[in-house]
Amino acid sequence: MKPRPDTLTLRQPDDWHLHLRDGAMLAAVAPQSARHFGRAIIMPNLVPPVVTGDDAAAYRQRILAALPEGSRFRPLMTLYLTEASDPEDVARAHASGLATAVKLYPAGATTNSASGVRDIDKVRPVLERMAEIGMPLCIHGEVTDPAIDIFDREAVFIDKVLKPLRKKIPDLKIVMEHVTTQTAVDYVRDSSRNLAATITTHHLIINRNAILAGGIRPHYYCLPVAKRESHRLALVEAAVSGDRRFFLGTDSAPHSDPAKLQPCGCAGIFTAPVTLSCLAEVFEAVRKLDKLEAFASLNGPRFYGLPPNEARVTLRRGAPLELPEAIQTGEGPVTLFDPGFPLHWHVETEAP
């Protein structure tokens, strides 16, 4: 049997789905991602949302201002698709290099999605324009029909929305964000082109028992909600497979503890600081550490048509990490994702 490796050097990973928020929260969480990641696709679900090219330019400046001195972290901006989005504005923002992608939230599907899309036909001119110019669409893939069980909303979205959309606009490049089901994994695997999926840190680690068994645990509540164990196993299999259509999007989504610990608490799990250590444990457990670089550092840039990062990070096995339970922010404490097992992999990065 091969001895277990104690170090692993990879091209610096990127995060293809990240919430940085704004104001005091942005100031606290941006350095956490910038420590480990080269780039991140920045989610636009602020209040009010980042809709236009001008909104994205201003938000990008606020993100850059929140980074530590000398940081090389690059925020890749997305535009929040509304029924009033202007195809010309979207195309201009893409052509100038300001916006990397557009984000589709079905109205009401998740945190700050009220300005999202109710009728997908209304945004067809934008989507057709994006297909022409090769601009990817990132999708929160859940239906919002209250008659559909929350555990089925992703699978129903694939049938009712995604399949018809991909038939109508086959040239549109789509990322199904934060997939949580075997159904979604199979759908992506069966597609021939223009479709990929991000997988989060937490969906590789928890199933729905983490939220509900033995007491209700709001810090494990996110959307799409974690599913049963067989689905988690399908996600792990996809992530470690090396298949280029699956890559890391942490969906690190900080909310203050007071906002989470409520009779109706916010959805979102804050994983950015522990993601690389968690992933190393997950990949190692199935003896696929050699596939971590593809998942975290190579497949994402390839789908987005960008070069992988030149910098390297080294993961080194050591004593279990001692992590704070929460980070302090100007909006109150934000609890860190606890994977429920010790994290032995320490992250060493090249100095900026």
Ligand SMILES: NC(=O)N[C@@H](CC(=O)O)C(=O)O
């Ligand atoms: N994933 C979540 O549970 N929450 C995200 C929104 C999202 O990505 O759907 C958030 O912005 O808090």
Ligand SMILES: [Zn+2]
């Ligand atoms: Zn989402």
Ligand SMILES: [Zn+2]
């Ligand atoms: Zn998200």
